[in-house]
Structures are given as structure tokens and as C-alpha cells.
Amino acid sequence: MSDIKDVVEAVIAGEVEKVAELTQELVDAGEKPSEIIKEGLVAGMDVVGDRFKANEMFVPEVLIAAKAMHAGMDIVKPLLTEGESASAGTVVMATVEGDLHDIGKNLVAMMLQGAGFEVVDLGVDIPAAEFVEAVKEHQPDVVGLSALLTTTMPAMEETINSLAEAGLRDQVKIMVGGAPVSEDFADEIGADGYAPDGSSATDLAREFIA
Numbered sequence: 508m509s510d511i512k513d514v515v516e517a518v519i520a521g522e523v524e525k526v527a528e529l530t531q532e533l534v535d536a537g538e539k540p541s542e543i544i545k546e547g548l549v550a551g552m553d554v555v556g557d558r559f560k561a562n563e564m565f566v567p568e569v570l571i572a573a574k575a576m577h578a579g580m581d582i583v584k585p586l587l588t589e590g591e592s593a594s595a596g597t598v599v600m601a602t603v604e605g606d607l608h609d610i611g612k613n614l615v616a617m618m619l620q621g622a623g624f625e626v627v628d629l630g631v632d633i634p635a636a637e638f639v640e641a642v643k644e645h646q647p648d649v650v651g652l653s654a655l656l657t658t659t660m661p662a663m664e665e666t667i668n669s670l671a672e673a674g675l676r677d678q679v680k681i682m683v684g685g686a687p688v689s690e691d692f693a694d695e696i697g698a699d700g701y702a703p704d705g706s707s708a709t710d711l712a713r714e715f716i717a
């Protein structure tokens with residue numbers, strides 16, 4: 508009989524098929540889907556996030572772990588009842604206008620998904636107006652802006668200003684990130700927070716919602 512702790516270990520090790528098998532076994536044995544997510548899949552990604560932050564795991568391993576986590580999520584998500592919906596909140600994420608870098612943004616999105624957030628990923632090179640439309644449509648709790656170029660950092664401020672002009676600023680918390688971005692810059696442009704990596708971004712999003 509498989510144990511939920513085995514799911515944690517298999518996620519950390521990035522064993523995609525094993526995570527799917529163990530998850531299915533737990534479901535067949537009557538384990539609650541929400542418990543499998545919380546104590547298995549999300550718990551595994553939490554460890555991955557901590558190890559990434561501590562430079563004990565690197566981007567490719569994190570991506571494989573996220574894939575393993577998704578393999579389990581695909582099995583349990585459809586089984587969740589309305590009341591036990593795993594969603595910790597909704598995050599609209601994208602790389603801002605003029606910027607095509609998405610490796611970091613994707614990593615953050617995966618970590619957020621691993622922590623139970625619904626992520627609406629708009630992609631790269633996203634103009635402020637598109638963020639405004641997405642906030643109207645998806646009513647997220649959090650908006651995440653990514654920029655990797657010093658030349659596209661001003662587009663973060665433009666996006667925040669556009670959300671304010673559209674009267675949506677108070678409905679969302681805005682977090683920013685990307686290699687050239689800092690806490691000071693976040694304060695300067697009126698964002699609600701900055702995080703240096705996916706694991707901290709997840710902590711920040713959890714704080715926003717609490």
C-alpha cells in the first residue's frame with residue numbers, strides 16, 4: 508500500500524510515472540483528493556522550492572519536478588468536489604510588453620500551481636491593455652509581472668498605471684519579479700511586492716491572500 512509520503516519523494520525526484528501511479532493507488536485506496544494534493548503533491552513542490560532557493564536544486568530539476576506534480580494533479584483535480592476545490596486563489600501572470608523571456612515566469616507559474624493557485628498565464632510581450640482585459644475577465648487575486656530587460660522594466664509601471672486608470676488597482680495585489688527587478692523598484696512603481704524566485708513568490712501570494 509502506497510503512502511502519501513512516497514508521493515512527496517517522487518515529486519522531489521521528478522519521477523513523473525511514479526507520481527501518477529502512486530496518486531492513482533491512493534485514489535483507489537480511498538484517500539481524499541484534497542489530502543493527496545496538500546500532503547503529497549504540494550508538499551513535494553514546497554520542498555523543491557526550498558531546495559531551489561538554497562541552490563540545492565537547479566532549473567531543469569525544478570521543471571521535471573513540476574511535470575511530476577502535474578501528472579498527479581491531472582488525476583486528482585477532476586475528483587475534487589466543489590467544496591474541497593484546491594484553489595488557493597487566482598493569479599494572472601505574464602512577461603510585460605517588449606520582453607520575450609519566459610523561463611523564470613514559467614517557473615514561478617509552476618510553483619504557484621504546485622501550491623494550489625489557479626494560474627492564468629497570458630504569455631510574453633503582453634501590453635498593459637491585455638492585462639486590464641485579463642483582470643476584468645478572470646478577476647484574479649494577484650497579478651504577477653515579469654521582466655528580464657532593463658528596457659522593459661518601465662512597462663511594469665505602465666501596466667500598474669493602466670490597471671489603476673481602469674479602476675481595477677484595488678481589486679488585485681501586484682507582484683513583480685525578474686533578474687533586474689528589486690524590492691526598491693517594486694516600491695517605486697507602486698507594486699505590492701517583489702519576490703526573487705518562485706518559492707518566495709508563492710509565499711508572497713499566500714501572504715496577499717491571507
Ligand code: B12
Nearest residue numbers: 606607608609610611651652653656657684685686704708
Ligand atoms: C535565456 C535568455 C534569453 C532567451 C530567452 C528564452 C526564453 N524563452 O525565455 C533569448 C535567447 C530569447 C533571449 C533574448 C534576449 N536577451 Co536574454 N537572456 C537569457 C538569460 C541567459 C537567462 C534568463 C533566464 O531564463 N534565467 C533563468 C530564470 C529561471 O531566471 P529568471 O528569469 O531571473 O527568473 C527567476 C526570478 O527572476 C524570478 N522571477 C522571474 N519572473 C518573475 C515574476 C514574478 C511576478 C516574480 C514574483 C518573480 C519572478 O523567479 C524566477 C525563478 O527563480 C539572461 C541572462 C541571465 N543570467 O539572466 C539573458 C538576458 C536577460 N538577456 C539579455 C538580452 C540583452 C537579450 C536580448 C536583447 C538579446 C538580443 N540582443 O537580442 C534579447 C531580448 C529579446 C526580448 N525582446 O525579450 C540581457 C539583459 C540585459 C539587461 N540588463 O537588460 C541578459 C541579462 C544577458 C546579458 N547579460 O546581457 N535571452
